Amino acid sequence: MAADPLLAGQPRMGLRERKKRKTRLAIRRAAHRLIAEQGYQATTVEQIAEAAEVSPSTVCRYFPAKEDIVLTGEHELVVESVLRSRPADEEPLESLRHLLVESVRAVLADDPEEMRQRTRLMVEVPAVRARMTETMAETSGLLSRALAARSGRAADDLEVRIVTAAVMGALREVTIHWAEHGQRDDLVALVDRTLDVLKGGLALRPAPAGGRAGAVGP
Known part of the structure; x- marks a missing residue:
């Protein structure tokens, strides 16, 4: 491997x-x-x-x-240090893109069924979904502090908090979307495209002709 x-x-x-x-x-x-x-x-x-x-x-x-057992992986334990190690002149959104895309890719490569079960539980079990929202908020705080330190901003800088919260919220939605649609699409590509939507200022592309409403995939 x-x-x-x-x-x-x-x-x-x-x-x-x-x-x-x-x-x-x-x-x-x-x-x-x-x-x-x-x-x-x-x-x-x-x-x-x-x-x-x-x-x-x-x-x-x-x-x-109990919810933490299915929601927490090894990558969640190192996200802050990974983000701090990115190049100092890299745009924050691109640093977060690297972190999230590589994390998802690594989990899928290491144990794809664990990721599939985790996302199914997010959709099917209210307690898991609620705990996921809590843990993502906690992770957003860690990432905010790491980005603020890199850019010389205050630890509770509002703009940094908005950026990281938007990214984590988008990650939550694309993960749920993937599970709700049978986990058929390439999740790494979906996460990457989701970051493109944020980078583009939340502009919506024209709906594809004949495509299903709300589709995020390529």
Whole structure:
């Protein structure tokens, strides 16, 4: 498997961090397998802990809510440092484009079924969808601080917050759109095109002749 372009640029993990990552992966994989077998609601934290061979308290220490287990991946843990590592003169929107497109590409390459299950749950389970909105708001705050630091702005700069919030909101909508339409389209291409819509000042292209209303794909 090719090296992950996002994680590859991060500092090498020590033994303790590698053990933590191994535990997180075991918990997530156990959760996804159980959910695929018996559904989200029927799957308990206790069952996930048993399948991952850890205690329920360990699951809760790594993932405070059950929803976090299916929503949090390894890339979400490094987004701020990845963004800070981008060229200082790069436009903020292009830095965010790199981060999001490469993150989605890496997840799909590493475990496409996990991404498919995650997005199906976003559509089907209100608690997962609500938690996704919360975690995206938290991520938007991290990215805002990283962009503000790069540009010498205040950490709570309004313009930076608007840019990052718009991008994260767009990511939420394109992800849900992909799931609602059977996950048929190329999600990486959809994310890239979504960023083009923002870059173009939210201008709508003419609807394609004979195309379905609301289509985002090429």
